[in-house]
Amino acid sequence: MSDEAYSNKKIEQGKYYTGIFSDGNGNPDFKGLGPILKGILYLFVFCIIVSSKNKYFIFPLLAFFIAKTLIAFRFRYVQTLNPKGNDLFFIQMNTLENNVEGFLALFITLYLLLNRFFDR
């Protein structure tokens, strides 16, 4: 299918974006700002947890790791209309973001559990 045919399908579905961040194919392009800005809060909280060694965060961090891994796994099976378009790139970017955040949470959990061992 040509780009024009994909654009027509987007218009049919009522999902054709024409605003200021438009990438020309009917999608908004925020240059990855969404995942980066969301990640800032998580990085900030991770830094505080590591510096304060707060053990009450172990359960929420584990829940976060499981949640992010499951979401990333689900994203892997999403099939976009255009097999090589911007939607697929965005989905893959989110898969990576979820994996990175999830595994960071796992490493911090392990650090909290084993920090007595590291302090020796």
Add this chain to the structure above:
Amino acid sequence: MLYYMNSFNQTSNNSNYLADGNTKEDLKKLKAHKIANGTFYSGPFSTPRGNPDFGYVPFLGEYIFLIFSLYFLASNNYRFATYAILCYIVGSILNGIRFYYVNTLTISGDDIKFIKDIVNHNIIGATIASLTLLYIYLKNK
């Protein structure tokens, strides 16, 4: 690519999308397409359309951490906490808008439901963070 184009030509009359319905024939067509692309999931939690379905468990897991973190930030006066929360709100809104414009292969399958859940998830996350920001503002006033 040729297979992909052929599968698009084999669509039903009322829709141009591949295997939109839930009939046996539609599901068989979709399964063949997904196997060819290597995206057919057949493990535990699988749906008839070949996708994993974890329900709302992943979203709840993320909310637990988000609420716990925001409570921790709101109760302790960290210097840059408000900026980090503001970034999260803006990021969630941008992510929500971008996900709204994602077009999935089928118009009524599991993928579009998941994408809609992700849009809602971003909106709820932004709302929780906004309420926390409001609480911090009123507390420090």
